[in-house]
Amino acid sequence: MRSKLLPGVIEATRLTGAGRLGEAVAVIQRNLRGEAAAESAPTRALEPPTLDLVAEHVAEAEPRPASGEARRERGAQETPSGFPSGFAAGGLPTGGLPTGGLPTGSLPGLSEGLRDLAQRFGRPLGPLFDGLTPGSSPAPDLGMEERSFAGATGQRGYKLYVPGGYRGQPVPLIVMLHGCTQNPDDFAAGTGMNRIAEAETFLVAYPAQTAAANHARCWNWFNTADQGRDRGEAAIVAGLTRAVMAEFAIDPRRVYVAGLSAGGAAAANLGAAYPDLYAAVGVHSGLCAGAAHDLPSAMMAMRQGAAAPQGSALQQAGAAMPPTIVFHGTRDTTVHPRNGAQVIAAAAVSELRREAGQVSGGHSWQRTIYRDAQGHPDFEHWVIEGSGHAWSGGDPAGSYTDPQGPDASREMWRFFAEHPMPRE
Structure with a gap:
């Protein structure tokens, strides 16, 4: 898995740094399918939820309120934190990609195609979807x-x-x-x-x-x-x-x-x-x-x-x-x-x-x-x-x-x- 995944991550990072976000996501998708770059179909446009995610972040001037943060079910065995992936200001990737699989049904609000993509790839893409599912935060400590x-x-x-x-x-x-x-x-x-x-x-x-x-x-x-x-x-x-x-x-x-x-x-x-x-x-x-x-x-x-x-x-x-x-x-x-x-x-x-x-x-x-x-x-x-x-x-x-x-x-x-x- 390492030999197939790592080159794709490096190439996706290079493309993202050049502002070519659609091509970067396409590289990751091709890696998930096990396809070589030369054998892949031409880059297609991002599906709406992902495009919305990137656009929302790029336009974001201030941190989103805590009440709008993504929340996963509490507990130890089935709640990986999405650590450490994310996007820096301007949409550049800044994190590593955790291992493992995503719980079934854990991606509400995504198109069926993107849910399938994340499920097949496992937890590495999970952090990309953080923030799409609203949830409640603990009540602030008044002290x-x-x-x-x-x-x-x-x-x-x-x-x-x-x-x-x-x-x-x-x-x-x-x-x-x-x-x-x-x-x-x-x-x-x-x-x-x-x-x-x-x-x-x-x-x-x-x-x-x-x-x-x-x-x-x-x-x-x-x-x-x-x-x-x-x-x-x-x-x-x-x-x-x-x-x-x-x-x-x-x-x-x-x-x-x-x-x-x-x-x-x-x-x-x-x-x-x-x-x-x-x-x-x-x-x-x-x-x-x-x-x-x-x-x-x-x-x-x-x-x-x-x-x-x-x-x-x-x-x-x-x-x-x-x-x-x-x-x-x-x-x-x-x-x-x-x-x-x-x-x-x-x-x-x-x-x-x-x-x-x-x-x-x-x-x-x-x-x-x-x-x-x-x-x-x-x-x-x-x-x-x-x-x-x-x-x-x-x-x-x-x-x-x-x-x-x-x-x-x-x-x-x-x-x-x-x-x-x-x-x-």
Whole structure:
């Protein structure tokens, strides 16, 4: 499949970059049919739903409201997130292509021909249809403030949760990066992190990716221009973090970043690029820092797993990866579970001990603890048996959650609390 698909993806990317969208889609369609380019029929016009999708995005000046976002049925086993595909401003493709198949009947509103196309190709084309099916979003958390940050590399809105117990005393801050098709309200509802913040007294910031930056609202973790220090989206999120720290009494030794899927991969990038800012990192169903640099490499990384390349810009930042906790389900068909192990492998740590358990009425799990060169237990890898591409222990009020546990949010907070920034 790889030898047939990859050339078509590269050619479609080239055509799209040249503004030849119809020809790009035709190339993908020919790949699905197993036809060589020379044997294919002349390019036909795009069918109306796809044409509407592209035209709507190109004309879009502001992100579409959260209430109009695509929503899939909640749950762990049958709700891949469409990570990380999308279209950048101007209709250029920016994402990788997940693997697997689409659930039957999951493409309402498309012509029968396009539904058949997506079903035969499987999940790789699924993200192209995000946004065509309206649905409801979780009710906004009234305790969250809506804010905006603008820096040299761009602007993003975000939601901020300030717990009732905050009275100006130094407190921790967790920056939470949502997955594809999600938004801050959805991610807050699904992870339940605000409830923990209220009980433990820390602030939570939820940056919001825009449809203008990525059609499926995925963080562009796979773009080299968005990965490194003082670059693109990494710089935006780091700047947003510092803005919250400047306004509130945030303990600079207790600032953390975590994310799901595309957000998890972006969190790994941030940890590698800003080890002086983030004391620890949480990666759920994501990939290691620098795992991809463009669309084809993102697709391969998601499908097969990928290690951080030697000599990458992130590695050249000159600092070790901060303490990191990783969660990944064994039945994740969107991001291969091997990627969770690669996050740990990139840190060059050694195994300390393993533990296992089972949630009552839920999933069994294995936790492996790793020590760094100084012998500190600074890395954890949680493998959730039978869980898919979903936040472990999450609340069904949010999308892409698996309530059958264990509770990733609580374990991440426990890990973060154990790992403040070392004193100089």
